[in-house]
Amino acid sequence: MLKLLAKSLRGRRIRxxxxxxxxxxxxxxxIVIASAFRSVRTAMSDYTGQKTVDLWVAPPxxxxxxxxxxxxxxxxxxxxxxxAIPGVAVADPILEAxxxxxxxxxxxxxxxxxxxxxxxxxxxxxxGPPAYTQGRAPRGLSEVAMDRAAAYRLGVGVGDxxxxxxxxxxxxxxxxxxxxxxxxxxxxxxxxxxxxxxxxGQAKLILVKLSPESDCGSIIQTIExxxxxxxxxxRQYFMKSNEREISAGFVPxxxxxxxxxxxxxxxxxxxxxxxVVEERRGDIAVLLALGTESGAIGRGVLAHSVALSLKGxxxxxxxxxxxxxxxDAWFPTIPLRIAFTEVAAIAxxxxxxxxxxxxxxVMRLNTIDPLEAFRS
Amino acid sequence: xxPLVIDSVSKTRGRGKRAVKVLHDVxxxxxxxxxxxxxxxxxxxxxxxxxxxxxxLTPESGGVVxxxxxxxxxxxxxxxxxxxxxxxxxxxxxxxxxxxNVRENILLMGRLAGLTAEDSLRETENLLKSLRLHVLGDRxxxxxxxxxxxxxxxxxxxxxxxxxxxxxxxxxxxxxxxGQEVAESLAILAASRGSAVIVxxxxxxLIPFASRIVKIEDxxxxxxV
Numbered sequence: 001m002l003k004l005l006a007k008s009l010r011g012r013r014i015r016x017x018x019x020x021x022x023x024x025x026x027x028x029x030x031i032v033i034a035s036a037f038r039s040v041r042t043a044m045s046d047y048t049g050q051k052t053v054d055l056w057v058a059p060p061x062x063x064x065x066x067x068x069x070x071x072x073x074x075x076x077x078x079x080x081x082x083x084a085i086p087g088v089a090v091a092d093p094i095l096e097a098x099x100x101x102x103x104x105x106x107x108x109x110x111x112x113x114x115x116x117x118x119x120x121x122x123x124x125x126x127x128g129p130p131a132y133t134q135g136r137a138p139r140g141l142s143e144v145a146m147d148r149a150a151a152y153r154l155g156v157g158v159g160d161x162x163x164x165x166x167x168x169x170x171x172x173x174x175x176x177x178x179x180x181x182x183x184x185x186x187x188x189x190x191x192x193x194x195x196x197x198x199x200x201g202q203a204k205l206i207l208v209k210l211s212p213e214s215d216c217g218s219i220i221q222t223i224e225x226x227x228x229x230x231x232x233x234x235r236q237y238f239m240k241s242n243e244r245e246i247s248a249g250f251v252p253x254x255x256x257x258x259x260x261x262x263x264x265x266x267x268x269x270x271x272x273x274x275x276v277v278e279e280r281r282g283d284i285a286v287l288l289a290l291g292t293e294s295g296a297i298g299r300g301v302l303a304h305s306v307a308l309s310l311k312g313x314x315x316x317x318x319x320x321x322x323x324x325x326x327x328d329a330w331f332p333t334i335p336l337r338i339a340f341t342e343v344a345a346i347a348x349x350x351x352x353x354x355x356x357x358x359x360x361x362v363m364r365l366n367t368i369d370p371l372e373a374f375r376s
Numbered sequence: 377x378x379p380l381v382i383d384s385v386s387k388t389r390g391r392g393k394r395a396v397k398v399l400h401d402v403x404x405x406x407x408x409x410x411x412x413x414x415x416x417x418x419x420x421x422x423x424x425x426x427x428x429x430x431x432x433l434t435p436e437s438g439g440v441v442x443x444x445x446x447x448x449x450x451x452x453x454x455x456x457x458x459x460x461x462x463x464x465x466x467x468x469x470x471x472x473x474x475x476x477n478v479r480e481n482i483l484l485m486g487r488l489a490g491l492t493a494e495d496s497l498r499e500t501e502n503l504l505k506s507l508r509l510h511v512l513g514d515r516x517x518x519x520x521x522x523x524x525x526x527x528x529x530x531x532x533x534x535x536x537x538x539x540x541x542x543x544x545x546x547x548x549x550x551x552x553x554x555g556q557e558v559a560e561s562l563a564i565l566a567a568s569r570g571s572a573v574i575v576x577x578x579x580x581x582l583i584p585f586a587s588r589i590v591k592i593e594d595x596x597x598x599x600x601v
Contacts, residue, residue, distance in 0.1 A: 001487040004480055008473040286471045289432060291460025291488055293453070370432050373471055374423050374544055 005292070005300035006307065008283065011276040016308065019272040023312025023350060024319060026265040030346050031320040032336065033257045036181060037250045039337035044246050046130040046177040047185070049239040053126050054216065055208035056238040057082065057091075057223060057230050062205075063238065064245040065096060065116070073202035078227050082206055085222050087214030093203030094127040095119040095193040099165045101146070101186060103154060113150055115186040117164065119193025126207035129187050134158050135173030141192040145173035147184035149332045164188060165196040179335045180246065208232075258346075262353045265312065270357035273305050277361040277368075284365065285372035298362045302355060309354025313347035377444045379462070379539035379572040381405045382429050385438030387595075389424065398424045399435070399595045406540065406572040411563055411585055414576040416592040422576035425592065426542045429574070430463050431455040443539040461489045464533030464571065466543035466562065470525035472517040472532070479504070479513040482531050489536030496535065503531040507561055523554025530562050534569055541566050543575040547582065559585050 010016065048056070048065065059072035082091040096119070102112040120127040123137035129145050135158040138145050144164060146156075151174050156162055161170050169188060178185035194200045208223075210216060220232040233241065277284070287297055320343065324336045387399040398421045406412050414422050427433040429440060431447040440447040443462040447455050464485075472481045479500055486496030504510040507527045517525055526546060533541050543562065547555035563585040566573045575582060583589065591598040 001484070004476065004484045004487065007480070008476050008484065010475045282471070283473050286467070286473070289430070289459075289465060290485060291456050291463070293456065371427055373465070373467060374427065 002296070002299060002303060005287075005296060006303040008287070009276060009280060009297070009300050009304050011272055011279070011304075015272060015275070019268050019308055020312045020315065022268040023265045023309055023354070024315035026261040026268075027313050027316025027346065027350055028319050028323070030258050030261040031316060031338065031343055032323065033254050034342055034346065035320065035324070035336040035338045036334060037247075037254050038339060038342065039335035040180045040250065041243050041246050042337050043177050043180050043335070044242040045239050048242045049235060050126075050130055051235075052209055053207045054210040054235055055220065055223075056233045056235070057206035057208060057227075058204075058233065060229055060231050063231070063233055063241040065242055066245050072229075073199060073204060074206065074227075074230055076201050076203050078230065079203065079206055081227060082208060082223060085219060085226070087211050087219050088208055089211040089214075090126060090209035091206055092121045092126040093190060093206050094125075095190055095197065095199060095202075095204045097193055097197045098183070099186075099193070099196055100163075101150070101154065102163045103156070104161050104163060104168065111154055113153060114183065115147070115150055116180075116183050117193055117196075118185060118187050119190040120187060122187070122189050125190070126209060127205070129173070129175040129185070130177045131175065132173045133176045135171070138172050138188055141189040141195075142167070142169050143172045144169045144186050144188040145175050146171050146186045147178040148174040148176055149179045149335065150184035150186065152332050164192070167192060167196065179333075181335065258349075262349060265309070265350055266353045266357040269305055269308050269354045270360060272308065273301060273358045273361040274364065276304070277301065277364050281368055281372060284368050285370050288368065288370035289373040294365055298365055301362050301365070302358050305354045305358035305361075306351055309351045310347075312354075313350045316350075317343050317347060378405050378441075379408055379443055380429055380574070381441040382425070383439045383441070385425075385428055385435035385440065387421075387424055387428055387433060387435045397595060399428065401438070402592070402595065402597055403438075404429075404574075404590060404597065406574060408539070408570045408572055409567050411566065411573045411587045412575070413582055413586040413589045414574055414592060415578070415589055416576075416598075417578075420592045421595040422592055423544055424595075426544055426574065426576055429540075430465070430542055431459050461536065462539040464536070464538040464541040466526070466529050466533045466541065466546040468545040468548045470517065470522075470529040472525060472528055474517050477514050477516050478509065478520070478528050481517070481528060482535050485532045486535045489538075491536055499535045499537075500531070503535055503565070506565060507531055521554070522550050523557055526550060526554070526558045527561050530558060530565065533562075534565050534571065537569050538571055540572045540574065543573065543577075545577055545579070546575060547577065547579045552581070555579065555581055 059074050079091050079093050097117050098114050099117040101115050123139050133148050158171055161168055223232045324338055327334050382404045384401050384403050385399055386401055388395050388397045390396055416422050428435050434448045442458055445458050482500040483496050504513055547558055559582050589601050
């Protein structure tokens with residue numbers, strides 16, 4: 001019976017579909033922002049959480065790649081000191097700097113990007129790209145592996161030559177999981193970054209791979225005891241620290257957009273349900289006169305409201321997966337990483353919002369007199 | 377047991393200076409299967425009397441007994457349940473729900489009255505056949521003529537075998553032929569189901585169907601023949 005009641009209380013078809021479209025758009029907006037955030041966070045986790053690195057040795061106050069990373073450097077000689085510690089299998093330095101990458105012969109300012117440049121020991125040193133979509137790792141100072149979104153924005157690909165700061169370099173590979181939205185990663189030889197930034201003989205971070213069955217805690221203590229002015233972070237800590245740093249910028253924006261999206265959806269659903277109650281006063285009066293329990297009409301209105309939000313949410317979810325595929329194929333600059341659990345939670349929020357939006361219209365039902373059935 | 381007994385009811389509409397007494401100590405009883413015409417000019421109190429009889433309005437004095445149950449003395453929910461099971465309505469306009477098709481409009485009333493889905497569907501199909509509306513079952517109200525709409529309203533009023541059908545100007549908006557069809561349908565089907573019918577009307581075409589004519593004027597029953 002509730003199904004029949006909900007059907008009898010439907011709004012006009014065009015208005016209903018416009019409302020569903022509005023809810024779907026709000027839903028899509030929130031999913032896109034959340035997925036972009038997740039993608040950025042995942043990119044940081046993919047790089048800093050590489051299983052080949054157990055420890056990150058950094059100057060004090062530099063526990064992430066984004067902020068505080070240029071505050072100080074550590075002597076390159078520390079690398080050999082760390083390698084000499086029993087239990088350390090591999091220790092490699094990296095340098096990072098924001099360097100300009102531009103086309104070889106172009107004065108177009110749009111064809112210039114400032115990328116987070118990681119100088120490591122190619123091709124197999126620790127701290128290299130987490131994954132490639134095309135090509136291979138750089139082998140020398142004049143080669144780079146570039147994030148594919150950055151390459152797309154510059155209009156270049158594998159085999160092309162670009163300017164990295166003042167040096168000509170050839171792109172040998174395109175990487176993925178290296179787009180943090182505001183910037184992207186480019187990987188090249190350690191010495192190239194050292195020369196480009198005038199930091200010869202120094203490193204930003206030293207990445208350490210431990211031997212199997214070595215005691216991580218005692219190695220951390222040994223490094224911090226033997227080497228002055230360094231801090232040693234476990235992979236998990238360093239990864240979380242980077243995620244926290246990225247989240248600090250994103251979460252307020254994400255929260256704001258989510259609240260605004262939910263608010264807009266609530267207004268749309270509330271407005272439609274209110275118009276249904278107002279426009280259908282006569283029909284509701286007839287239902288009351290026929291003996292329908294006003295609570296059942298209220299439930300019918302709520303069911304209608306939830307159905308609107310649910311349809312909007314499902315369409316929004318479908319569109320988000322479609323948009324993800326389309327962006328990936330044709331416009332990889334904006335990375336999305338859609339997680340089903342997150343999408344389901346967002347849909348749940350929208351449905352709850354739809355339910356909340358119907359409260360005021362449902363309260364308006366009390367103002368309808370069944371005697372209106374005789375006047376309509 | 378009489379389906380409906382209205383005993384010495386008085387009712388005032390409006391408040392303060394605008395208060396108007398629309399029913400003065402009115403009594404009316406109908407027997408099962410009876411077809412009563414409630415005749416009178418506009419403003420005479422016909423609709424108010426129907427509303428009081430259905431439990432939609434509470435009188436200041438007097439009482440109403442519907443299907444053996446005294447209204448306005450218990451809870452509103454109990455009155456509503458009695459109305460849903462014991463009363464069928466036919467309004468001046470069909471007042472069919474526009475987003476439900478013909479079949480669903482009738483089915484919904486059956487379900488509201490407490491019939492099971494199967495019983496409601498069976499009764500609906502029987503009535504659609506009796507009223508020669510079975511080919512229109514899937515149509516929506518806006519796809520029907522005025523006469524067809526009102527015959528569907530008659531089916532809706534009878535699907536749950538109510539004790540009494542209250543009809544307010546059911547032929548008021550119809551041409552002669554359609555009005556005749558609706559009146560016939562209502563009279564024949566209600567009689568076959570043992571439902572009493574009270575029709576508030578100006579329409580003299582309904583007189584041949586009436587077992588009794590009650591004239592009401594200025595909120596008072598003038599004559600009953």
